[in-house]
Structure formats: structure tokens, C-alpha cells
Amino acid sequence: MLRDRLPSRRPHQPFLLPSVGSGRLVRLLGARKLKEKLLFKNITISFGWSLIPLLVALYYQRVSLELLLIAPFIFLRLMLNTIFFDVRDLEGDKANGIRTLPVAFGRERSFRAMAVLDLLSSLYLVSLVGLTLLPPYSLILVLLPVYSALYRWLASSERAMIGFLCDFVADGEYVLWGPLIYLGKILF
Template sequence: MEQIVRRNWNFQDILFSKIEKNLWKEFIYGGHLFAAGAVGVVYMASVFCNIFISLDFLAAIYLMFYAIYFYDYTTGAEEDKETNSERSVYIDADHNQKKIKLIVCGAALGMSIIYIIWSDLTNMVIGFSILVLGLLYHSYFKNLTRFIPAFKNFFVSAVWALLVFLLLAYYSQPITSAAILLSVFIFLRMLKIQILFDLRDTEGDKKKGLLTIPVCMKGNSEKLLNMLNVLNLLTIIVIAYGILTDIIPAASMMILLVFFYGHSYIKDIKAEKNVTSHYLLAAGEPILWAGLMQSGNICIQLLDTSFNLI
């Protein structure tokens, strides 16, 4: 009897372990990580701009970026075999053309329902314009990097920076200096992250004729990582300037901690270029922004409450 119980527990442990592993792979390789990051960005922007954000908008953003990254990963699975074999194997094993179309169309349908019920036609057009731009990235915009150096890096970073204005449009809020400064911060940090990913893909991009920054720098990782550290510092200067000039709220001070976070994974990649976990830290950074912004907001509220009590 005791042996049977042990076998059952062993079976359950193996089953749960396998489920947990598959869920993790789906989150990382299925497009959910960057979709969660996009939600983190708009949540950060809502706290930053003092806008009450609703679940319908968060869901629309998640579906939008999930569709974009899922489509990019699946259509690029064959190309990723050399530079990102783990993701390529997972995508090839679990997705086919019919499933790709079904998921992308399902996400688009979900977005449509959200915009029809909770928003308006103008916002729907804006939202779907970004979705289309993202879906065209792999087949069209990425290839422009063959003629325009670093185009794909600037393109992807610009799409992420537009999330701030997407939030303002959805809630009919005016464009402020704070929103512009935040979009600059997002653009620069996403540019750093995109260039970092290109460092791992240098050889593959070179074969495709893509003029990414690592390719243009002839694979000189030392100089490239130093440049990324400069970008890392520049983003913090942007936030510090906004705080000192009262353009952005004091709660944004917590965002300054991303400098140390960014410096840490750049340092790790410098030591071990091909370790996947280092790049995952970079990919998950936008989620951290939301946490830091919210914690800063809570700290300011607690301080205000304490002063009022005193």
C-alpha cells in the first residue's frame, strides 16, 4: 500500500513538474512575456500621468502585443534555429499555420469587442494601426534594415513608446510634457534592449544582410556593451531631469533603480554572452517598471498620510 502511495506521489510530482515547465515555456516563447511587459508599460504610464486604468484597456494591450510577438516568433522560427534554438524548437513543435491564423484572428477579435463595447471607432483605428504595424514587422519593416542601419531597433522601440499616447487617446487625455518625457524614456530603454538582443543574433543577422548595430560594429561586443551602459545611464538622466524640473511626479524616483538592474544584466551578458536567462532579465524589464512606479506611488501616499496625521 505504501509503495502504491509513493508511486502516485511520484507520478503527480512528475506531472505537475511537466505542466509547470510547459507553462513557463509558453510564457517565455509564446509571446506572453512581452505582452505582459506592454501591460506593465501602460500601467506605469497610468500611474505616471495619474489616469485610472481599466481592465478593458489592459486586456486590449495584452491581446495586441501577444498577437504581434506570437506572430513574429512563429514566422521566424526557422530563422531562429541558430541563434535561439530553444524557442525555435518549442515553436516548431507546438504551432502550425492554421493555429497561427486562429490565434492572431482571435486576438484581433478580442480587441474589436473591447473597442466596440468600451471605446470608440477612433481608438479602434489607432489600436489596429499599431497591431498591423507590429504584424508587418517580420515580413516588411525588419527587411528595411538591409538598407537603413538599425531601422528595426528604432521601429520596435517607437512602437513601444507609442503606448503612452495610446493610453492618453483611450482615456481622452491631453498630451503633456510628462507623457512626452516618459515616451522618450521608454524609447531609449527599449532601444537598449533591442540592441542587446541583436548582439546574440549578430551572426544570423549578418548572413541575412541586416545592418543592425552589432553588425555595423563588426561584432565588437566590448564597445557595444559600453554603448549600452551609456544608454542605460542616459535613460536615468531623462527621469532625473523630469523630477528636478517638476515635469514628472516624485513617485518616479523609484524608476531610477532600473539603472542598477540594467547594469547588472549587461555585465552578466558581457561575461556570458550566450546564457538565455540574462536576456530574459532584459525582456522582463518593462514589467519591473510598473512595479517600481507603483511602489514609488505607494511610498509617496504613505508619506502624505503620515504628515497629515502629524
């Protein structure tokens, strides 16, 4: 039976992770688990999610230059999001020996790193519009770094509802993208 030949895995693990996680790649990286490498989890999650629009476009055979160019912007926004979730999970990650940015450098430095990602995503977007590689209405997406700066500011309070900020506000950013683009088309 095929099931008997598959590596055992926990239900929340991606299908190929057990075989990758136990192979040469892990030994090469010098960690028992890939999660133990600083930023590895953030990069792989962000990269994977940022591929979704490209894969959908490939499926429908509608890949455009604009879509290819916006992928790094999506990646940067997702990196920011995954780091914010690591801030929420700081104590648990520390207790379990998972080396995330907040565990390694603290909450405040992680927030500063997120601000840098905000700046990079904005500069990237403005550059693409300035080079006329993206339409001017794309500039409305520079509101997203303002949005994330706001929820980081809210999270800096001792009484912050970090779970709500992560699960609803930070993840809610992606729901805003469509309406923002629509608004940008109206305004620009």
C-alpha cells in the same frame, strides 16, 4: 477577393511592411531591406512600442503632460532592449548580412552604447523631476539602468545564458515598472 489584391508577405511581417519595403523609401535609404540600415529596426521597433501608452491614453481621452514627457524615457529603454537582443542574434545577423550595432561595432561597443542609453534615460528622468515636470516618485525608475547594467554584466561571461537573459531578464524589465512606481509612491 481582397486577399488576392494584398501584397504577399511572410506571416511575421507587419501588414504594411511589404508595401513600404518595396517602395521609394527603401531606394531612398539605399538598402534592399529596411533591416539593412543600421539602427533603423531598433528605432522603428522602439518608437512603435513607446507609442502604446500614448495610444491607450488617447483612446481613453486621458493624455497628460507626464505621459507625453515619459515617452522618450520609454523609447530609450526600448532602444537598449532591442540592441541587447541584437547582441544575442549577433552571429545569425552577421551570417545573413543584417547590419546591427553589434555586427557593425562588436559586442563590447554595443554594451557601451547601451550604457550611454542607460545614462541618457537616467539623466532625462532626473531632469524632468528636477524641473518638477514629473512627480518625485518617478525617480525610482533610475533603478532600471542599474538592472540593465547587471544583465549586461551577466551577458559578458562566456558561459552566459544569453537567451534567458534576453527573453526573461531583459524583457522582464517592463514587468518591474508598475511595482517600482508603486514602491516609489510609498517611499517618496
